[in-house]
Amino acid sequence: MNLKIALLPGDGIGPEVIDQAVKVCDAIAQKHSHKITWESALVGAAAIDAVGDPYPDETHEICASSDAVLFGAIGHPRFDNDPSAKVRPEQGLLKMRQKLGLFANVRPTFTFPSLIDKSPLKRERIEGTDLVFYRELTGGIYFGKRGREDNGETAYDTCTYTREEIKRLAKKGFEAAQKRRKKLCCVDKANVLESSRLWRETIQAMEKDYPKVEVSYEFVDAVAMRLVQWPSDYDVLITENLFGDILTDEASVISGSMGLMPSASLGSTVSLYEPIHGSYPQAAGKDIANPLATVLSAAMLFEDMDLQQEADEIRRVVYKSLAEGVVTEDLAEGGKAYKTSEVGDWLAKNI
Numbered sequence: 001m002n003l004k005i006a007l008l009p010g011d012g013i014g015p016e017v018i019d020q021a022v023k024v025c026d027a028i029a030q031k032h033s034h035k036i037t038w039e040s041a042l043v044g045a046a047a048i049d050a051v052g053d054p055y056p057d058e059t060h061e062i063c064a065s066s067d068a069v070l071f072g073a074i075g076h077p078r079f080d081n082d083p084s085a086k087v088r089p090e091q092g093l094l095k096m097r098q099k100l101g102l103f104a105n106v107r108p109t110f111t112f113p114s115l116i117d118k119s120p121l122k123r124e125r126i127e128g129t130d131l132v133f134y135r136e137l138t139g140g141i142y143f144g145k146r147g148r149e150d151n152g153e154t155a156y157d158t159c160t161y162t163r164e165e166i167k168r169l170a171k172k173g174f175e176a177a178q179k180r181r182k183k184l185c186c187v188d189k190a191n192v193l194e195s196s197r198l199w200r201e202t203i204q205a206m207e208k209d210y211p212k213v214e215v216s217y218e219f220v221d222a223v224a225m226r227l228v229q230w231p232s233d234y235d236v237l238i239t240e241n242l243f244g245d246i247l248t249d250e251a252s253v254i255s256g257s258m259g260l261m262p263s264a265s266l267g268s269t270v271s272l273y274e275p276i277h278g279s280y281p282q283a284a285g286k287d288i289a290n291p292l293a294t295v296l297s298a299a300m301l302f303e304d305m306d307l308q309q310e311a312d313e314i315r316r317v318v319y320k321s322l323a324e325g326v327v328t329e330d331l332a333e334g335g336k337a338y339k340t341s342e343v344g345d346w347l348a349k350n351i
């Protein structure tokens with residue numbers, strides 16, 4: 001297969017972890033006789049510095065004409081501490097999601113047997129956890145009407161959803177549940193919010209099309225609690241943009257290592273794959289960041305291209321590196337800490 005992949009390293013540790021994923025993808029491609037053409041583009045603070053726009057048109061053209069996008073991270077502390085900054089790296093991310101139509105953010109949370117004691121939660125609570133969030137990514141309060149009134153003394157943000165937006169996200173969730181343990185949880189706040197009532201109504205009407213999937217409806221505050229009490233009860237969870245932002249951060253700590261959790265943002269024409277950790281500026285340029293979340297994101301990319309065997313092989317080599325202790329300092333626990341680049345080389349070699 002010929003694949004054209006847009007490469008958006010971004011900021012902080014983004015470029016370093018992306019380099020390792022490229023090594024692994026190239027090794028897989030060589031083994032299975034695929035041809036990958038990589039095309040790099042600017043995003044985030046790096047793009048602001050270079051051209052004054054966190055998601056330049058040129059980057060958009062490259063992404064839109066690719067089969068998939070592999071993304072590192074964006075963000076820089078100099079913007080976080082400057083509330084008056086006119087352009088911010090995060091705006092690039094939102095613009096990219098909107099312009100590429102990346103409407104479904106897929107964030108799995110699973111545990112690795114060898115790392116279970118790194119979780120802040122007790123082993124007996126988290127053993128067997130294997131859940132996935134489908135977070136709506138281009139609607140809701142993030143993209144609703146917002147503004148100030150009363151000479152700036154009053155501010156508002158609005159949460160708007162259309163039935164179609166809910167349906168296309170829910171469809172992804174139902175389809176995933178069908179392939180997994182057939183449980184779907186719709187997370188909302190339908191006891192208070194009108195938009196949540198539309199979510200519930202829409203999903204209830206879809207239930208008949210997926211007779212094998214058992215659907216539950218839970219309020220977001222209760223899910224926040226149950227997620228750390230009994231995470232292994234959940235299979236697929238679907239929710240709107242802001243609830244999903246908050247709950248997926250919560251869920252990411254269950255596994256015990258943010259450095260391991262991948263994600264995908266699905267669009268109708270092109271999809272994007274990225275580690276859920278951020279730009280981790282303190283570690284940038286030191287060759288110490290954990291590249292595994294990015295490598296596992298690449299595995300999601302192959303899976304979505306229907307290259308299941310390639311995806312499985314990438315996952316297997318990642319598990320092998322964990323089992324054999326070929327890991328970066330965040331996971332080394334007194335053992336040898338490998339460099340980011342050494343982990344990448346080892347993975348590629350073992351493919």
Ligand code: IPM
Nearest residue numbers: 090091093094244245246248
């Ligand atoms: C995420 C991030 C973004 C979001 C920020 C950086 C805008 O937190 O991808 O979850 O809130 O969506």
Ligand code: MG
Nearest residue numbers: 245246248249
């Ligand atoms: Mg977030």
